[in-house]
Amino acid sequence: MFISYQFIVFLVSVLILYYLVPKKLQWIFLLIFNFVFYMYADIRYPIFLVITTAVIYTAARIIETYENVKINKSIKKKKKFIMMTALFIVLGILVCVKYTNFIIRNFNVCLIRTGHESIPFVDFIIPMGISFYTFQAIAYLLDVYWGRCKAQKNFLKFLLFMSFFPQLIQGPINRYNDMSESLYERHDFRWDRIRFGLERILWGYFKKLVIADRAGIAVSALAESRESYTGIYVIAGMIFYAVQLYADFTGGIDITIGIAESMGISMKENFIRPFFSKNIAEYWRRWHISMGTWFKDYVFYPCGISRPVKKITMFCKRHFGMVVARRVAVYISSIIVWLATGIWHGAEWRFVVWGLLNGIIILISEELAPLYHMFHKKFSGLSDTVFYRGFQIVRTCILMSCLRLFDVYGSVRNTFRQFFSIFTEFTDKKLSLQGLEGLGLLPADYIILLCGVIIMFLVSVINRNGNIREKLLNKPYVVRYIIFTGMLFAIVLFGTYGRGYDAAQFIYNRF
Amino acid sequence: MYTAGKIIKAGLSITVFILLIWAAQRLVQPKYADELIEGNFTAEYYNETTDHDVIIIGDCEVYENIDPIYLWEHYGITSYIRGNAQQLAWQSYYMLEDTLRYEIPKVVIYNVQALMYDEPQKEEYNRMTLDGMKWSKTKYEAIKASMCNNERMLEYIFPIFRYHSRIMNLSKEDLKYYFKRKKVANNGYYMRIDVLPVSESDVADMSWLIGDTDAEKDEIIDPWADIETEEEENEISLPEGNAEEKLGNLSMEYLDKIRNLCDENGIKLILIKAPSLAPIWYDSYDKQIMMYSRKYNLRYINFYELLEETGIDYETDTYDGGLHMNRNGADKISEYLGDVLSREYEAQDHRGDMTYDKVYEQKRQFYYEMIDAQKKEIEQYGRVKNY
Structure with a gap:
């Protein structure tokens, strides 16, 4: 999308007109142009965006009505129900349009092997940027649910946050709190x-x-x-x-x-010189930061404190001790995060394998931390040398390059x-x-x-x-x-x- | 507040930037100077200093088959060919409209071959025809009418966007002709003096014209044996399966436009069909043009039917096996046209007019220098290399 003459003309027009319209109307003008842009890509795209926005907006508004109400078990349940329902709907849309054929394909493998007729694929359109704006919406809803941010009262303003046209192409996954103030305020030339x-x-x-x-x-x-x-x-x-x-x-x-x-x-910045990272965990803190932090904040942490994981942790604590129990919680959360990260990148097994390999390498690296510690204790001073830092950077680059082969060769088999x-x-x-x-x-x-x-x-x-x-x-x-x-x-x-x-x-x- | 200094700085920055863009654009644009020269024809017209009584429009069948210098030398007729490679009907219309911005000729000759095409064909030909045209509403309309699906108006307005990747393949030609275009044509005529007989070439298949598909290449053929003459038009024998071939509707609309434009400006229109052996000129096409010319009382000259009168010999008068005429062939066609123009259209003999004499003397000099240069190349390389 960025690479077209039309986009350049569109961009120049938007920039000129943005500063020509009265300042109080700037955000409305921007909203209109977001939709012009999105409808130009495909006239059907805005339907999905508006549905997701409406669901999240409504849920957030309802959740916020409980803010001044004395919290009791029933209110908590209601809030959770509303939040879960909204998540179910918006994630349902995402899964439907993006992953239905992936699910059918895998079903078909089983069906064909068992001598049954395969299910035909569906021809859903995949709205541009659906993964990005869905994740933005989820983050916003959970932030409102957890009381980290106030719900936006103006639907159109919230729609502007969701539809801001540059982010619909390649992201990043913006947070409402980070962006909303500057998005709605009046800007001088x-x-x-x-x-x-x-x-x-x-x-x-x-x-x-x-x-x-x-x-x-x-x-x-x-x-x-x-x-x-x-x-x-x-x-x-x-x-x-x-x-x-x-x-x-x-x-x-x-x-x-x-x-x-x-x-x-x-x-917010989405990359901080990731190729200078000394290990994969650091790499993921510096590469596509908005995605990494999103998974950390809205999958990893909630997963770690979720009831099933807590139960497993307690079980492990009883049988294997505290050290193992803590690790199990981290392991489960990490694997889920990396599985989700893989699937988020694409509806193919290669992305699943890619995500899991990332997670496994990070976990192995963490498990080996005591060994590294011992090594550096023995060779103290080595870690401060340019040579060793260079080695770490090159090692990370090589590892990440190997993992990226899944992207290059299109299938797990070809990649291996x-x-x-x-x-x-x-x-x-x-x-x-x-x-x-x-x-x-x-x-x-x-x-x-x-x-x-x-x-x-x-x-x-x-x-x-x-x-x-x-x-x-x-x-x-x-x-x-x-x-x-x-x-x-x-x-x-x-x-x-x-x-x-x-x-x-x-x-x-x-x- | 913007101070005068800031305004000057901004103005200067923008000027330098535009100049640099222009310079880069000129660098990457094809120069059409040595190897491939056809893209230079349109622009050369604007260097003309005198007007012309006859303007010839069409595709390669005009710019390779008619010799304006011959018309001048033998009839004193001033003429110019505004033709380009596969110049389609709408492009010919706009080429004429563009010409009329500078002069009003007495006669326009249009070659009908391109009427068989009803939609834009290839970007390359569009470019060779239109890039050299001076900017005007006419050019804009011409581009709009000509663009293939994958073409963009912006790339015509700023050719650098189209040709930018040539930066990787620049040749000496791009530097040599950076500041000055190479003159390549004689009043729009692309002259070749070499010979490639049809019998020694696989390029053109004569069977559709002469009706003898089994003829050996060196066999003596009778090109008139199977050619329909004007008198026999009702007995046309069409090549099998081609009875339904029709000229394009859109093209015919543009022929109407050309005719109307001529009428509005008091210009007489002549339709011609050059004797090129490819692409096939179906009898059904010919019939359509005949009917059209009769309906509007236009002169239509089909040179396929005049091979005897003109003396066209596909063994000596073509440089590419029958597709286009060499100078011999072009002069034979020009002789016929000159005769028609002076007898039937009272084309003025401008010889003796000091203004024209002076201009055409220079043109003749260039013309004969080109002949000598081509002869030298044939002697040196066995072929014409740089023309």
Whole structure:
């Protein structure tokens, strides 16, 4: 969606008109344009969004009516019933549209094996951003239920929070408390803010068009011809996909946050240099932060204190002691979280396996913590060295790259087959120039890709000690002008968009 | 508050940015100078300094088969070809409309082959036809009428968005012709002097025209044996299965528009069909055009029927096995047209007029230099290489 001329025209129009309409009407204007955007994607999409919004809004409002009532068991039950009913409806919609065919597919496997006729697949539309706005809605409802935030009284304002157009494309999963104030307040035209936002949008497009989509060409080629590209090419695939995913996802979020910033709306960061993480747990605290914290706050913790888990914990405490009991609670909650994370990413077994593997690695890592501790005690000072920190970062990158292969190769079987070919066919296939050119990229593309990655890396490093845009603000105008004009030119000239120019197409075919 | 300094800074920044975008756009746009020159024809027209009595519009069947320099040398007729590769009917209409912004000719000649197409065909041809057109409402309408499904108006307004990926494949040509276009045509005529006889080529199948599908390539053929003449039009024998082939409805509407535009401007319209061997010109097409020309009292010249009168020989007069004429063939067609124009349309002989003489002397010089250059290439490489 971000990559279309229509979107650029839409965005420019929204930004201009947003500051032209009377300030008290800004939020209404934004709401209308959210729906224009969403209906342009598919006229049916808003139906699902409005239903989810209406259910959550109503439930939150009812729950809040009990705020000043003396809490007793019956009120608690009522509140819980309302909350559970609303969750059931909105999650039901999500599961229905996104996971019905996954369930049918798995049913069919059993049915066919037992000699029964298979169930036909259903043709549901999957509204854009349904996972994001459903999760936002759940977070809001639970926050109201737990008394962490006030329910929004104005339905249209709540609808604005749910439908804010940039977040419907790639997220993040925004929290009502973090966003609502700036979303509804009146914004003056402030060039510095708009410029900051535009700079971030530009940076997002650079990452997406110049880096991610270019790397994506190689990734697609490696996945489509996976039988030819085994051994060392699987490692090449890991690197290309790491670059593609990071540039694509962070680029998309940069565009989203940049758009919001241009309108004076604040959003929390979704990535904090995840490739500098020293272990997987840290990686997940720095990668897609809004999703990680959502699962932590609304699945992990509630799961840990839920009645069934408590019962199991008590059982373990009685039979195996406190240490084991505590771990069991964490294990159960972690496995559920990672299972859900996997399924959230897609209705396929590969995502389930991917999620579970993430969880298992994190748990193993935690189990081995005493060993690490002993090791570092013996080799004190090692953990402070640059070499060891580098080793940790590289190790995390390798582990995550291996896990991401599920995304590249499309199925669990293919992923394992390709992964093991690294060990069995490593020496069979040499990484050659010819082989790399076969991935659909020209030598110049590799140079651009490399330069793009270096720029991304440098920006990341600079960002560690403060926002690069603020640092640039202190530079002379000419320097800033060259940097941002250069970036724009890089996007326009080197961006992977539109139909590629094939000189052969333009050869006059004598007709 | 915005100070004057800030306004100047902003203005300067925007100007520099626009200049840079223009510079980058010019760099990545195809130059159509050496290997493939057909994309340069439309733009060359705007360099003309004198007007023309005859404007010829159509596809490759005009810009490769009619020689305006011959018309000048032998009849003193001033003419210009506004034709492009697969220039479709609507593009010809807008090309004429664009021409009328600069001059009102006395005669317009339209080649009817492209009427067989009723919808946009290929982006590449659209681009070669339209990129060079000066911006006006006419160009906008022409693009709108021509765009294929996957094309975007924005990419015509800012060609950099379409050609940006050429940055990876820039050639010497892109730098050589960055500032100055290479002149490639003679009043819109794409001249070739080399010969590729139809008998030595697999490009065109003559059987639909001569009716002898088993003919050996080196067999002497009688091209007139199976060609319908004007007198025999009621005895047309259509190739099997093609009786229903009709010219496109939309194309015919644009033919109406071309006719109306000519009427409104007092221009006489002549329809022609060049003797190219492909694509097939079905008898049913021909019938349709004949009926149309009769209905509106237009002159229709089908050169397939005039092979004897013109002396067209597909063994010597084509450079690509019958698809298009070489200079020999183009001059034969031009001779016929010149005669018709001067006798029936009283086309003025401008020879002796100082203004035209001066201009056409330069054109002739360019023309003969091109002939010499092509001859040299044939001697050196055995083929025409850079034209």
